[in-house]
Amino acid sequence: MPTRLATAVANANIAFIKYWGNRDEKLRLPANSSLSMTLSGLETETTVEFSEGRAADEVIIGGQAQTGQARERVVAHLDTIRARAGIVWRARVESSNNFPVGAGIASSASAFAALSVAGAAAAGLDLTEPELSALARLGSGSAARSIPGGFVEWQAGSDDAPETSFAWSIAPPEHWDLVDVIAVVSQKHKAVGSTGGHALAGTSPLQAARVATAAERLQRCREALLTRDFPRFIEVVEADSNLMHAVMMTSTPPLFYWEPITLAIIKSVRRWRSEGLEVGYTIDAGPNVHCVCRSVSAAEVERRLRENLDVKTILVARPGGPARLRG
Amino acid sequence: MPTRLATAVANANIAFIKYWGNRDEKLRLPANSSLSMTLSGLETETTVEFSEGRAADEVIIGGQAQTGQARERVVAHLDTIRARAGIVWRARVESSNNFPVGAGIASSASAFAALSVAGAAAAGLDLTEPELSALARLGSGSAARSIPGGFVEWQAGSDDAPETSFAWSIAPPEHWDLVDVIAVVSQKHKAVGSTGGHALAGTSPLQAARVATAAERLQRCREALLTRDFPRFIEVVEADSNLMHAVMMTSTPPLFYWEPITLAIIKSVRRWRSEGLEVGYTIDAGPNVHCVCRSVSAAEVERRLRENLDVKTILVARPGGPARLRG
Numbered sequence: 001m002p003t004r005l006a007t008a009v010a011n012a013n014i015a016f017i018k019y020w021g022n023r024d025e026k027l028r029l030p031a032n033s034s035l036s037m038t039l040s041g042l043e044t045e046t047t048v049e050f051s052e053g054r055a056a057d058e059v060i061i062g063g064q065a066q067t068g069q070a071r072e073r074v075v076a077h078l079d080t081i082r083a084r085a086g087i088v089w090r091a092r093v094e095s096s097n098n099f100p101v102g103a104g105i106a107s108s109a110s111a112f113a114a115l116s117v118a119g120a121a122a123a124g125l126d127l128t129e130p131e132l133s134a135l136a137r138l139g140s141g142s143a144a145r146s147i148p149g150g151f152v153e154w155q156a157g158s159d160d161a162p163e164t165s166f167a168w169s170i171a172p173p174e175h176w177d178l179v180d181v182i183a184v185v186s187q188k189h190k191a192v193g194s195t196g197g198h199a200l201a202g203t204s205p206l207q208a209a210r211v212a213t214a215a216e217r218l219q220r221c222r223e224a225l226l227t228r229d230f231p232r233f234i235e236v237v238e239a240d241s242n243l244m245h246a247v248m249m250t251s252t253p254p255l256f257y258w259e260p261i262t263l264a265i266i267k268s269v270r271r272w273r274s275e276g277l278e279v280g281y282t283i284d285a286g287p288n289v290h291c292v293c294r295s296v297s298a299a300e301v302e303r304r305l306r307e308n309l310d311v312k313t314i315l316v317a318r319p320g321g322p323a324r325l326r327g
Numbered sequence: 328m329p330t331r332l333a334t335a336v337a338n339a340n341i342a343f344i345k346y347w348g349n350r351d352e353k354l355r356l357p358a359n360s361s362l363s364m365t366l367s368g369l370e371t372e373t374t375v376e377f378s379e380g381r382a383a384d385e386v387i388i389g390g391q392a393q394t395g396q397a398r399e400r401v402v403a404h405l406d407t408i409r410a411r412a413g414i415v416w417r418a419r420v421e422s423s424n425n426f427p428v429g430a431g432i433a434s435s436a437s438a439f440a441a442l443s444v445a446g447a448a449a450a451g452l453d454l455t456e457p458e459l460s461a462l463a464r465l466g467s468g469s470a471a472r473s474i475p476g477g478f479v480e481w482q483a484g485s486d487d488a489p490e491t492s493f494a495w496s497i498a499p500p501e502h503w504d505l506v507d508v509i510a511v512v513s514q515k516h517k518a519v520g521s522t523g524g525h526a527l528a529g530t531s532p533l534q535a536a537r538v539a540t541a542a543e544r545l546q547r548c549r550e551a552l553l554t555r556d557f558p559r560f561i562e563v564v565e566a567d568s569n570l571m572h573a574v575m576m577t578s579t580p581p582l583f584y585w586e587p588i589t590l591a592i593i594k595s596v597r598r599w600r601s602e603g604l605e606v607g608y609t610i611d612a613g614p615n616v617h618c619v620c621r622s623v624s625a626a627e628v629e630r631r632l633r634e635n636l637d638v639k640t641i642l643v644a645r646p647g648g649p650a651r652l653r654g
Binding site: 205209210212242259260267270 | 572
């Protein structure tokens with residue numbers, strides 16, 4: 001049967017100014033603009049194959065045929081792509097990550113970025129990077145930030161024009177030699193995934209205050225990043241992470257993504273910095289701790305995580321490139 | 328030499344709706360009203376002896392003569408009492424606690440409550456309970472709540488009339504058989520004491536939102552307490568504790584009073600409750616966890632803390648009586 005096929009690769013990303021909560025759940029229009037680094041080497045590779053005679057979409061992730069909610073979310077995204085391309089063919093989607101899924105490393109970000117790039121190409125859509133970013137956003141908010149490379153800003157955009165909510169690169173990967181030393185303290189699936197969590201953000205009495213002050217933090221973070229001012233940079237990065245977790249812990253029901261070891265690492269990182277090691281932390285919707293430092297300190301940070309805190313699994317990522325077709 | 332002497336005993340208290348931040352630091356007028364339980368058996372006993380010929384105030388706590396800030400704070404409180412009584416005699420103050428100091432059990436609350444009751448009596452002042460509570464507040468905010476017995480509300484009061492910021496009993500100790508099973512996970516002194524912490528509250532972008540919603544929580548807590556509705560009660564108690572720690576973690580600099588074991592207990596308590604054991608938690612400005620339950624569950628809560636979480640030191644307190652002169 002006639003088929004149209006494309007394969008794409010996208011990287012995970014780590015947010016320095018966090019995305020938490022939507023002003024429009026369906027369109028995933030975020031409550032605030034965010035800022036991230038695309039992570040080299042933490043990849044999702046996805047192949048989309050549309051076939052004329054196929055009866056239903058087939059979704060395979062990490063070699064496992066998906067059913068239920070996981071499949072539905074991919075099918076919904078394929079429907080969006082098909083509607084834009086004016087096609088009706090069903091697809092076979094095969095996707096794999098090279099990093100643990102569902103433990104605070106944004107696997108849905110790289111997954112929906114790769115799905116968007118591969119799906120659009122296979123469907124014959126010729127989209128710009130902003131268009132691909134806005135498309136990826138519909139599948140998973142933070143996927144908007146896994147389309148561009150390097151250091152990335154995702155603007156909240158306008159309510160009247162959802163297509164203005166997309167991400168772009170504010171500096172290329174080589175702008176700054178930051179390293180994300182990720183202490184993987186749990187590979188378990190989260191009890192409440194990010195999509196469910198975003199929907200709870202508004203139940204915290206603190207979310208409005210976090211959102212109201214996010215633009216100021218983003219500006220401070222952008223300036224510190226563009227001028228490579230590590231002390232100023234890491235101060236606002238940690239503060240923003242703390243604010244997101246404060247909102248999470250005070251939603252109804254409360255979300256405690258941290259584990260005891262998470263807090264132990266937070267406290268150690270702050271002590272190490274006070275003792276002169278240039279490192280800080282940021283934490284996504286999971287227990288893993290992203291220790292952010294410059295290249296010169298990465299080996300020492302990794303050593304201390306292993307030796308002082310007995311962290312067994314550590315991933316090391318540097319600024320990565322944009323999502324791309326594999327040809 | 329002529330002397331005038333009095334001895335008083337006051338209990339610690341645990342806040343169910345928290346006090347964090349002042350609208351007037353000097354007068355310790357709190358940012359919001361709070362609600363607490365006076366804790367039987369966690370006592371400070373204080374003797375104040377004014378003597379005509381004494382050259383300087385002498386302050387002995389736990390057998391140790393105090394110098395520096397700890398002494399100055401007591402002297403300042405004696406000055407307030409002397410000014411009201413119109414006396415100039417210096418005093419010898421001897422005070423002792425029967426519980427660990429500076430680890431999140433409000434030792435300054437019972438200490439300044441006992442000091443106020445003993446000091447006022449020794450100085451010949453005849454004060455009402457509200458007057459004693461407002462006096463104690465000037466020494467340590469939460470000491471206002473260690474003057475009355477049972478279940479206690481401290482109203483924020485009026486800016487124009489600081490004497491209206493005092494606490495009173497809303498229900499006697501026998502109203503409800505609540506038990507505070509305190510997991511003492513650290514007896515170390517806090518890096519940042521409560522007085523320093525209160526001064527930082529306003530640096531958190533979340534404090535205003537916490538304060539703005541505190542009156543609603545206090546009302547819900549009071550109603551649940553007066554109707555002995557444990558599920559409704561503990562939900563708002565935990566939420567209010569989470570909100571205070573959210574503010575602490577997002578102040579500049581951030582205050583992390585929790586230790587890893589604190590978070591482990593939080594998560595266990597929530598799981599135990601979901602499995603049917605009626606217990607919840609609240610945490611003051613320290614790492615210890617106050618597990619709150621009814622009398623029927625106290626032994627089981629204590630057993631699980633010891634066996635499942637390896638907590639070595641546990642204090643058990645029930646609703647206690649008011650501060651009183653010892654006679």
